Amino acid sequence: MASPKTLADFHEGQVIDLGSCVVSEEEIIEFAREFDPAPFHIDPEAARQTMIGGLCASGWHTCSIIMRMIADKVFGPAGSFGSPGVEKVRWLEPVRPGDELHGTANIVGCRESAKRPGVGIVSFHFELAKADGTTVLTIDNVAFFPAGK
Numbered sequence: 001m002a003s004p005k006t007l008a009d010f011h012e013g014q015v016i017d018l019g020s021c022v023v024s025e026e027e028i029i030e031f032a033r034e035f036d037p038a039p040f041h042i043d044p045e046a047a048r049q050t051m052i053g054g055l056c057a058s059g060w061h062t063c064s065i066i067m068r069m070i071a072d073k074v075f076g077p078a079g080s081f082g083s084p085g086v087e088k089v090r091w092l093e094p095v096r097p098g099d100e101l102h103g104t105a106n107i108v109g110c111r112e113s114a115k116r117p118g119v120g121i122v123s124f125h126f127e128l129a130k131a132d133g134t135t136v137l138t139i140d141n142v143a144f145f146p147a148g149k
Helices: 025-035 044-048 059-078
Strands: 015-022 086-091 100-112 119-130 135-146
Touching: 015 059, 025 059, 059 086, 059 100, 059 119, 059 135
Parallel strands: none
Antiparallel strands: 015 100, 086 135, 100 119, 119 135
């Protein structure tokens, strides 16, 4: 599928493949050292002693992973006008070193803005899942796009 450009290129029920990536132990630790230095994110040995039972990525790291995918496949190519915020984020399963993650963008609604002529509003349900199909992250939010045809 070509990348959406305007509101007219999105439709309810549409699914956009965001691609895949593999998460390394080094990435997990590097992100956590800078932004979320909990023991189960930065120290593999200490992580084994926690209720999580091993090193895992910060939830904010998984959000940044899917944000990169979204920027590359949806927002960037479409010329998004931004977003008023995230409605819901759910961290459902830990992301471990070596996990291959795949992202999808599910379009749950599309409409033109009643307040802003020329602006389209698209409602998304984003998912990030492991190669075995286990969903690790969901995000629900809306974004603004040009309403042009």
